[in-house]
Amino acid sequence: MSSRTPLFVAVTGLICAAVAFAPAAVSAQTQAQMPTSLTPAEALELAVESNPELRGARVETQRADLLVEREENVRTPLFSADAGFRYGQSPRLSAAGTRLIDSSSLTFGTRLSHTLPMGTQVALSAAMGRASRDSVELGELGVAYDSRLGVEATHPLLRGFGVDIVESSLRTARLSRESVDAQQMATTSALVQDVLATYWDLWLAQQTLEIQEAALELAHQNLANAEIRRDAGALANAELITLRMEVSSVEERLVSARNLVRQRSTELARVLGQSPESQFVAVVDEPPSAELPVRQEAMELQQSQSYDLFRQQTNIDSAKIQAQLADNDALPRLDAVGSFFIDGLDRGPGGALAQMGRFEGFVAFAGLRLELPINNRARQADAQRAHLAVRSAEIEYERLQGLLDARMISLLNDVEAARERMEFARETAEYARQNVDAQTARFEVGRGTTFEVVDALQRFQEAELRVVETEVSIVQQLLAIDDLTGELLGKWDVIP
Numbered sequence: 001m002s003s004r005t006p007l008f009v010a011v012t013g014l015i016c017a018a019v020a021f022a023p024a025a026v027s028a029q030t031q032a033q034m035p036t037s038l039t040p041a042e043a044l045e046l047a048v049e050s051n052p053e054l055r056g057a058r059v060e061t062q063r064a065d066l067l068v069e070r071e072e073n074v075r076t077p078l079f080s081a082d083a084g085f086r087y088g089q090s091p092r093l094s095a096a097g098t099r100l101i102d103s104s105s106l107t108f109g110t111r112l113s114h115t116l117p118m119g120t121q122v123a124l125s126a127a128m129g130r131a132s133r134d135s136v137e138l139g140e141l142g143v144a145y146d147s148r149l150g151v152e153a154t155h156p157l158l159r160g161f162g163v164d165i166v167e168s169s170l171r172t173a174r175l176s177r178e179s180v181d182a183q184q185m186a187t188t189s190a191l192v193q194d195v196l197a198t199y200w201d202l203w204l205a206q207q208t209l210e211i212q213e214a215a216l217e218l219a220h221q222n223l224a225n226a227e228i229r230r231d232a233g234a235l236a237n238a239e240l241i242t243l244r245m246e247v248s249s250v251e252e253r254l255v256s257a258r259n260l261v262r263q264r265s266t267e268l269a270r271v272l273g274q275s276p277e278s279q280f281v282a283v284v285d286e287p288p289s290a291e292l293p294v295r296q297e298a299m300e301l302q303q304s305q306s307y308d309l310f311r312q313q314t315n316i317d318s319a320k321i322q323a324q325l326a327d328n329d330a331l332p333r334l335d336a337v338g339s340f341f342i343d344g345l346d347r348g349p350g351g352a353l354a355q356m357g358r359f360e361g362f363v364a365f366a367g368l369r370l371e372l373p374i375n376n377r378a379r380q381a382d383a384q385r386a387h388l389a390v391r392s393a394e395i396e397y398e399r400l401q402g403l404l405d406a407r408m409i410s411l412l413n414d415v416e417a418a419r420e421r422m423e424f425a426r427e428t429a430e431y432a433r434q435n436v437d438a439q440t441a442r443f444e445v446g447r448g449t450t451f452e453v454v455d456a457l458q459r460f461q462e463a464e465l466r467v468v469e470t471e472v473s474i475v476q477q478l479l480a481i482d483d484l485t486g487e488l489l490g491k492w493d494v495i496p
Contacts, residue, residue: 006132013373015149020457023462024262025179025207032058035265035280035281036278036279036280036281037280037281037283038199038280038281038282038283039283039284040196040199040284041490042279043195043196043280043493044192044196044474044492044494045135045194045271046189046272046273046274047192047195047271047272047273048188048191048494050193050272050273050274051272052072052186052273053102053187053191054188054191054195054334054466054496056171057183057184057187057188057496058184058317058496059179059181060180061180061181061184062185063104063177064173064180064181065177067173067176067177068170068173068177069173070173071169071170071172071173072170073112074169074193075115075167076088076114077112077113077114078112078113078114079110079111079112079316080110080111080112080113080469081107081108081109081111081240082107082108082110082111082270083106083107083108084106084107085104085105085106086103086104086105086107086274087102087103087104087105087306088102088103088104089101089102089103090103092439095435098362101133102132102329102375103131103132103133103280104131104132105129105130105131105132106129106130107127107128107129107130107342107391108127108129109125110125110126110127111123111124111125111126111195111223112124112125113208113221114364115166117163117166117167118155118161118163118166119155119156119160119161119162119165119166120153120154120155120156121153121154121155122151122152122153122225123151123152123153124150124151124176125148125149125150125151126147126149126150128145128149128346128349128352129146129147129177129182130143130144130145130349131143131144131145132144134155142309142347143347144345144346145347145348145349145351145352146345146348146352147341147343147344147345147352147353148341148342148343148344148345148356149341149356150339150341150342151339151340151341152337152338153337153338153339154335154337154341154369155335155337156333156334156335157327157334157335157336158331158332158333158334159329159332159334159335159371161328162328162330163326164321165324165325165328166323168325169225170319171321172318172321172322173344175317175318176314176318177316177322178310178314179310179311180314181429182220182307182310182311182314183307183311184312184496185307185489185496186307187284187496188489188494189307189483189488189489189496190483192483192488192492192494193479193480193482193483194486194487195268195271196476196479196492197476197479198264198267198268198271198470199268199282200282200287201223201264201267201268201471201472202261202265202267202268202280202281202282202311202478203284203287204264204468204469204472205257205263206261206281206282207258207262207468207469208260208465209257209258210258210462211254211461211465211468212250212253212254212257212437213252213254215457216247216250216251216254217381218251218436218457219243219246219247219449219457219468220247220439221245222234222243222443222453222457223240223247225242225444226239226240226243226443226450227484228260228387229444232444232470233291233353239449239450240453241450242449242450242451242453244451244455245454246454246457246458256407259459260463262279265278265279265280265281267282286471287447287471287472288475290475290478291427292412292415292478293412293481293485294418295355295409298408298412298484298485299408301485301487302404302408302484302486303401305485305486306484306485306488307486308321308400308404309397309400309401309404312393312396312397312400313336315393315396315398316393316394317487318426319386319389319390319392320390320392322386322389323383323386323387323390323419324388325386325390326379326383326385326386327386328375329379329381329382329383330379330382330383331379332369332370332371332373333369333370333372334368334369334370335368335369336367336368337365337366337368337369337452338364338366338367338369338437339364339365340362340364341362341363342356342359342361342423343355343361343362343363344356344357344360344361345361346437349454352390375384378427404449407480407484408481408484408485411477411480414431414473414477414483415474415477415478415481416472416474418477419474421466421470422470422471422474425463425466425467425470426467427467428463428465429460429463429464429466430464431463432456432459432460432462432464433460435456435459435460436453436456436457438456439452439453439455439456440453
């Protein structure tokens with residue numbers, strides 16, 4: 001890192017060396033396994049391919065697509081056909097007493113029905129029959145053919161009227177599809193944030209290890225120089241105790257630092273959907289620098305692009321549809337009905353069809369049909385509950401918006417404060433480095449003590465750790481901001 005001191009130069013090269021020094025508790029397989037180097041983009045690509053939550057989200061998207069397809073095709077014309085033969089004998093009274101009248105018929109019929117967007121139900125029907133009948137008065141009538149062609153229509157005037165009512169299920173399915181899309185985007189964005197945050201946690205652990213190893217190297221160097229001065233008689237042996245304590249303390253911290261690298265690597269493997277025994281190394285030099293978003297622009301982006309707010313808005317819209325349906329169900333049913341039938345009858349099928357074509361026999365009907373419950377309180381209560389559900393969804397939207405706004409403001413404040421701390425942390429690290437050089441020089445000429453050298457080393461180490469910790473804190477807070485504003489997937493070019 002260009003802004004770092006020589007304390008970071010030529011420390012260990014690769015973190016795989018640190019993994020090779022793992023304690024005996026680590027299995028032989030893990031010790032022998034070489035870690036995989038990853039950039040942030042490579043980590044995201046691996047996570048998107050392997051994450052089970054994303055696979056589940058894709059399945060839900062397919063189910064939502066099929067629901068929309070079903071609702072788009074559920075209101076389709078329905079064709080039906082029937083055919084049958086009937087034979088029987090019926091007793092009839094005549095002047096001569098009871099007679100058995102034979103009858104037989106063969107019928108064919110078809111019907112085509114459909115519901116129009118406004119709720120009107122129309123049906124076309126056609127029928128053809130061949131019947132043999134006897135009559136008490138007329139005797140045997142022989143075979144006759146009859147035909148019928150008709151149209152029927154039922155148009156709702158109150159309950160069931162309107163495009164919004166007829167297509168309510170389709171509108172709900174489309175809202176559900178949009179909500180599932182938003183959920184998939186939110187799941188992917190959360191995964192991207194989790195992967196990158198874990199990646200930078202691993203990078204921070206690696207940097208901490210480098211700082212500890214560099215501190216150990218410098219402590220060994222100072223101890224070696226002190227031993228030379230002791231051998232030359234310029235320093236008492238007791239003066240070396242403090243330096244030896246510092247070397248031992250740094251080595252102890254190194255054990256913890258190496259273990260932290262392994263833990264962060266295991267956590268990254270989990271987030272990537274890989275085996276817990278997999279080992280990874282973050283290979284970037286430093287976190288990317290990014291401009292802090294303008295506060296007002298960030299708030300507006302969150303309002304317009306937040307996945308959570310969008311999903312809650314779809315919940316409000318779905319609740320409004322249900323309230324509209326409940327209001328409709330509470331209305332009386334009043335339908336306008338009408339029908340027109342043309343009939344034909346003759347000894348032959350051609351004559352029956354010809355008579356029907358001349359419109360000689362027809363029946364027309366027009367009227368109203370009313371359905372009115374004696375007590376409509378149940379449906380009215382359902383309507384009231386549906387409207388309260390809308391209000392509840394709107395209140396939840398307001399609550400969620402307040403939480404997100406507070407979260408956004410908190411993140412923006414944290415980033416601004418972290419950037420200010422970063423400037424001071426870098427200055428402190430530079431002064432601490434100069435202090436190490438000064439105390440080392442004073443010690444070498446006999447004007448300083450080993451305690452002052454050790455204290456300077458510790459302060460320098462702490463200052464360098466604060467720098468890298470602040471860098472990672474800033475990048476993780478910016479990731480959270482991008483997630484809230486819906487910008488994260490676009491910035492990292494991730495497609496759900």
